[in-house]
Amino acid sequence: MKVYEVTLEAEERQRLHEMLAAGKSAARKLAHAHILLKADAAEGGPAWPDARIAEAFGVSVATVERVRRRFVEQGLDAALDRKRRGRPAREPKLDGRAEATLVALACSAPPDGRKRWTMQLLADRLVELRIVDAISDETVRVALKKTKIKPWLTERWCIPPEANAEFVAAMEDVLDVYRRPYDERRPLVCLDEASKQLVGEAAAPIPAAPGRPERVDYEYVRNGTTSLFMVAEPLLGWRAVKVTGRRTAKDFAEVVRWLVEDVHEEAEKVVLVMDNLNTHKLASLYEAFPPERARRIVRKLEVHHTPKHGSWLNVAEIELSVLSRQCLDRRIETREELERQVAAWEEARNEQGVGVRWRFTTADARMKLRRLYPTL
Known part of the structure; x- marks a missing residue:
């Protein structure tokens, strides 16, 4: 006779059957x-021997014995759950x-000869400073995770100068422009440009296969560079990308001419927001066209420049960032292929009508960017 004999009540038996039918437990x-x-x-129960139960469910006989014992001594819940053994608390x-020393180290410059702090470097430095006798890199990682400090991560950002009247004047000018309602007689257009290096494959890539990612040879062939002019109308959800072979004043002037004479021929004024790149000047029009035509184009422009170190205020730069992530972040060999890929991206994004809701206002700037204002 078994020392710990399982005899289930009707309610207990029903509960077990329901649990197995649901199948949602561990x-x-x-x-x-x-x-x-x-x-x-x-009465009426199967009463299988332990060896048969163990063989049927792929467990050891000792496991069956432990389950029976916990049921008899502690009840059904204890028999179903794993026994939790208390562990002594560790310092x-x-x-x-x-921890404060670790955070200060992680935020400081790394030692000479190293680009950044690693978990092991930080652990070794804590030992050198006699903060601890010994510590693992995993303990350092867990401690830094609580403070959300990532020594291996660097973010690139346009850092504006503090207490700079020129910056805030240009910023507030652009922010006021973004608050205007849509007016087809004075369409808002944002313009920016970027370069793209044309890169060919030195060896044919190996396509991806189950269990293996695509393989691309680290060698490549340089085929020159091109420029991408991004034109975006945030209120309409429309954008256009012009691919040129160079980045010159004449290339910029041709894009502006296309905007004024072709795209918005009927408009009274084209409100143009752009950055301070050396070619983004009205003078570029006079380098490309006769003075009469250049002046005619200038009269139809209302130009607003974003401040230096404030290119994040240009919606066209946001669109260029999306284009880069979704389309350009790969090797493209020829200008023709680049134009084809960019045109496909542009068409799909315009069909979706992806617009921009600019929510950052002058009031927000005066509150959140107080340090940029000389008098606040």
């Missing part, structure tokens, strides 16, 4: 439910002072 818990049902020695490796 695998271990379901296995224990099977064990209890097959070990049930109540944290890093106290408050040590």
